[in-house]
Amino acid sequence: MLMHQGIGLDRFNALAPRSATHALFECYYSVIWAGRIVDGRPYVSHDALLSSADTELFELSPADIDIALQCHPTVARRIHTTASSLEQCAVWAPDEETMLAVLIACESYEQRFGYPYLWCAAGRDATELLLDLDARMSHSPEVERKTMVSELAKVNRTRIQRMLGPEGGYDNYS
Template identity: 35%
Template sequence: MPLTLSDFNTADAGVVRPILTACLDVPRWVDAILDHRPYTSREALEAAADLPLSSDEIRRAMAAHPRIGEQPAGGWARSEQSGVDNPDAFAAANAEYEAKFGHVYLVCATGRSGDELLGMLRERLGNDPATELAVAGRELLKIAELRLAKAVTA
């Protein structure tokens, strides 16, 4: 159940921490958001959430994400990937991507079709590893922002 911004600001950290961790599994990010409470607006909360991530933090957070095209067991990932209607096409592309970069293909899938996501994956195969990790980090923050908006309402 989502929290209002007021409840988010006043709730015990033990209540809020798992909610934030579900948005983005990066302890420093979670701590930074908790430490800056109370927030005067949703915009202030969103600004605090836009925290650059280190390479290690990106890799850690990616480990908590299912592959695009696989059927997630539940939670936010299931609805976020609802546009993926071609899971078989992703199997080979995911394998090629993971062989090149050593991690799952991570993209903010909300509102995108399976064909669009697959095209983006193929395009990103042209990136060098450092560039791709930075792209994945930006996508993680987009996902976290969407999840935070679902978790904390106005």
């Protein structure tokens, strides 16, 4: 859960650099990425901030992305294929059998590519995830790395939008 939610763009632009970096670090766990975005303030719109977030993400080195991924919630809790871990997964599945299939497919993905499967689950369920996993397993390592970073950008955008809230923010942050 983000500590900074619905703060609005004006408030984000006005935060002290350290606080703004912390707010962005909650969205994506890279001080390098967050610092670059903070250095680009002030932003004139949500879209300008989101565009900067994408640009800075795609400019990170593979090593910087790997370091940040280790802190990502879906990676940090490393879901294993046990009955107790079924409760920890953040995607909806119609039944335990489908959920177990997701967990096994995610494990196969990690064995193939060397890093955990990352997918922006917003509005999608386990059946769609399985279809996506199946398609991505046929990717070359180079193509899949680009796909994973693109999914990471979607996750970042969702979290930044949650951090900002609606244009103008909420009244309780005025």
